[in-house]
Amino acid sequence: MELIGSSYKGDMKNGRMEGEGEYTFPTESKYVGEMKDGMFHGKGVLHFPNGSKYEATWENGRAKQYQETDWDYCNDHDRRFYSERCNGLRPAGESQLCDLHPPRVIPDGCYDCGDGFYDPTTRVITSYSGRFLRNADDSEHEWIVRTCRKAWDEVVSVAARPEETSDFNIQ
Numbered sequence: 001m002e003l004i005g006s007s008y009k010g011d012m013k014n015g016r017m018e019g020e021g022e023y024t025f026p027t028e029s030k031y032v033g034e035m036k037d038g039m040f041h042g043k044g045v046l047h048f049p050n051g052s053k054y055e056a057t058w059e060n061g062r063a064k065q066y067q068e069t070d071w072d073y074c075n076d077h078d079r080r081f082y083s084e085r086c087n088g089l090r091p092a093g094e095s096q097l098c099d100l101h102p103p104r105v106i107p108d109g110c111y112d113c114g115d116g117f118y119d120p121t122t123r124v125i126t127s128y129s130g131r132f133l134r135n136a137d138d139s140e141h142e143w144i145v146r147t148c149r150k151a152w153d154e155v156v157s158v159a160a161r162p163e164e165t166s167d168f169n170i171q
Contacts, residue, residue: 004026004131004132004134005026005127006024006025007023008021008022008023008024009021010022010023016037016038017035018036018037018038019034019035020033020034020035021033026115026127026133027049027127028049029046029047029048029049030046030047031045031046031047032044032045032047033058039058039061040061041060042057043055043056043057043058044056044058050082052082081099083096083099084096098149103149106149106150106151107119109121109151110150110151111148111149111150111151112148112150113125113148114148115133116128118144118148120141120144120145123135123136
């Protein structure tokens, strides 16, 4: 875990997380709850750095039953980002693409997958500071490619070519 920037405090069995524990991700998100065979398993809560939390019943590392708690932004009734609720909306014509404004610059050919950058050619996710986080499996790869912001989506301006401009005299 130290190699990828994560830490764990809690019960262990045969060198794996087992029982009650607290797993901290490199992104400073934290899982507190039950573990089994090195995975989230049973009742647990994911705490995010912005103060929101995600309560769920986990099975083999995946949320099976969940209840969102303290998550009152970017939902069915209010699609604003948390920072927009705190700081107000951007002026017209100045879109906010993610909660962070201005958004992070994504390396060429990569995606911003929420906890770091994803390179689809190597299938590696690195933290925003460049540390290795994990390899993406097929389902995560498909989700990132389908859902996440990519480097080539960034807004660019194009100057008009001289032959495309002309002077008009309106009388």
